Amino acid sequence: MSIAEKKVASIHYTLKNADGATLDSSEGQEPLTYLHGFQNLVAGLESELTGKKVGDKLSVIVEPENGYGEKDTNLIQTLKREMFGGIETIEVGMEFHAETQNGMQVVEVIDVEGDTVTIDGNHPLAGVDLYFDVEVTDIRDATEEELTHGHVHGEGGCGHDHSEEEHVHSEDCNH
Numbered sequence: 001m002s003i004a005e006k007k008v009a010s011i012h013y014t015l016k017n018a019d020g021a022t023l024d025s026s027e028g029q030e031p032l033t034y035l036h037g038f039q040n041l042v043a044g045l046e047s048e049l050t051g052k053k054v055g056d057k058l059s060v061i062v063e064p065e066n067g068y069g070e071k072d073t074n075l076i077q078t079l080k081r082e083m084f085g086g087i088e089t090i091e092v093g094m095e096f097h098a099e100t101q102n103g104m105q106v107v108e109v110i111d112v113e114g115d116t117v118t119i120d121g122n123h124p125l126a127g128v129d130l131y132f133d134v135e136v137t138d139i140r141d142a143t144e145e146e147l148t149h150g151h152v153h154g155e156g157g158c159g160h161d162h163s164e165e166e167h168v169h170s171e172d173c174n175h
Helices: 043-049 144-149
Strands: 006-016 022-025 031-034 057-062 075-082 097-102 105-113 117-120 131-139
Touching: 043 057, 043 131
Parallel strands: none
Antiparallel strands: 006 022, 006 031, 006 131, 057 131, 075 117, 097 105, 105 117
């Protein structure tokens, strides 16, 4: 069996940046299990995994347009410190949840000068080439429930309600 749309694949992976620093890894943990063809991985990695079989190992470089996108300068804003009401100390690297026109979004403080705070709403890996080392450890057919929900379920199901009015996730949902 090979990785294709509507298959559940398990992979061990290590993600590094261009300097070789490890950004994320499944080493020492369970493999990452995902539903192929449902945008559960960055597009560039998912496309490279298509057709691979259990035991295959590959190294993939994913450019920003197939990863987390290019940095969008419109997502970098300078705000008055008073917009952060009630927070005494604001430092570079702090993250906040902000209500935007696209819904709730995580923003990172990238500069603090006097009464102004500069935030960045880009994904931390936007504009970055992603270097993946991957090993395929398992492939299986997806269940009908997984196909309907668009993601992998652990043993005992997903643990959340997928009714149209409510979409609540529990700790045991794998996404």
